[in-house]
Amino acid sequence: MDLSQGTPMIAIPGPxxxxxxxxxxxxxxMPDIYGGPLVDLAFGLLERLPGIAxxxxxxxxxxxxxxxAWQMAIANTMAPGEKVLALESGRFAVFWGVAAELxxxxxxVLPGDFQTPVDPAALxxxxxxxxxxxxxxxxxxxxxxxxxxHNDIPALRAAIDAADHPALLMVDCIASLGCDRYEMDEWGxxxxxxxxxxxxMCPPGLGFVWAGERAISAMDPDRPRVxxxxxxxxxxxxxxxxxxxxTPPVAHLHALDAALGLIDDEGGLDAVWARHQAHAxxxxxxxxxxATPGGLSLNIASPxxxxxxxxxxxxxxxxxxxxxxxxxxxxxxxxxxxMVTMPDRTxxxxxxxxxxxxxxxxxxxxxxxxxxxxxAPMGSSGIAAASASIGDALNRD
Numbered sequence: 480m481d482l483s484q485g486t487p488m489i490a491i492p493g494p495x496x497x498x499x500x501x502x503x504x505x506x507x508x509m510p511d512i513y514g515g516p517l518v519d520l521a522f523g524l525l526e527r528l529p530g531i532a533x534x535x536x537x538x539x540x541x542x543x544x545x546x547x548a549w550q551m552a553i554a555n556t557m558a559p560g561e562k563v564l565a566l567e568s569g570r571f572a573v574f575w576g577v578a579a580e581l582x583x584x585x586x587x588v589l590p591g592d593f594q595t596p597v598d599p600a601a602l603x604x605x606x607x608x609x610x611x612x613x614x615x616x617x618x619x620x621x622x623x624x625x626x627x628x629h630n631d632i633p634a635l636r637a638a639i640d641a642a643d644h645p646a647l648l649m650v651d652c653i654a655s656l657g658c659d660r661y662e663m664d665e666w667g668x669x670x671x672x673x674x675x676x677x678x679x680m681c682p683p684g685l686g687f688v689w690a691g692e693r694a695i696s697a698m699d700p701d702r703p704r705v706x707x708x709x710x711x712x713x714x715x716x717x718x719x720x721x722x723x724x725x726t727p728p729v730a731h732l733h734a735l736d737a738a739l740g741l742i743d744d745e746g747g748l749d750a751v752w753a754r755h756q757a758h759a760x761x762x763x764x765x766x767x768x769x770a771t772p773g774g775l776s777l778n779i780a781s782p783x784x785x786x787x788x789x790x791x792x793x794x795x796x797x798x799x800x801x802x803x804x805x806x807x808x809x810x811x812x813x814x815x816x817x818m819v820t821m822p823d824r825t826x827x828x829x830x831x832x833x834x835x836x837x838x839x840x841x842x843x844x845x846x847x848x849x850x851x852x853x854x855a856p857m858g859s860s861g862i863a864a865a866s867a868s869i870g871d872a873l874n875r876d
Contacts, residue, residue, distance in 0.1 A: 522719075563614065589601060657832065778792065840862065
């Protein structure tokens, strides 16, 4: 039976659900782009963006998805023939490395897997072996969207320092910004990349790079540069068009302004992180309750390394593709596709951005209903466990 009539629900790990205020902001007519309110808005956003990454460093905006932010980081800090180390804990730090490789950079991957975080001891050992200090940068995902692992960035910074290595620490926060606690300066990160379409509650189309002093210093003005991505004019823009290297992404700037306003209205990042923690706890409680031999289980075994933005679920003997089909076609719920080694045995639940308990509990109830329709093995009710988890959160100050 098709029960999917009504407003569909998206529970994928980005693009995330757009708040009404963000959608309304994007509907404004096109303004004068040479002066007036839009110019003030753009310069104001440049001043507000460092706070999102908890840094005093510079923020750069590129009209792109997260891959464009990767490219901007590469183009301004790396040269062909230089060596970087990508830390595997899923797909995306490795993908960032592939982008660097296409730019002529020598990329080495520190092997990992899809169920555990990067091992700081392995990183330290590799850097100690690099006696020539030839590794210029280290690429890592704070949260890998494919595996849902949450890497311990302070521990990785400590490993770099223990090895007395000068490599830049460059962190992909595309999935985690606005969802998981992130402290760029406190944790000793040199460069952070992000994007608009996940925890920042905007449509795809804006990439961000936050660069500290060491990353800025890596920019070589004598090296051939990619004009559109070049920091040299953007770094201290004197004219409006220099912020964006051309025509600004007008609708997205209004969307970002509205989204940052919603974060402020909620009480700032600490309040937003606490909300994400509560929702993620409910999802994990549900999956843990469903868990049974041959059935569902959490992909990340260590509770300390599970993301508050996305949860990857292993389905054992259950066909994840059929589960996702029933949820989408018969119940109006879209779950994230599996991106680990067996995509037909995994799916992902995105719980990032503009979410509340009815949305989270509705998602989980629909998954449980679909599992029941498939006669899939379940240990106990995930809805009962998730509801209890949300109840505990409602009792907190």
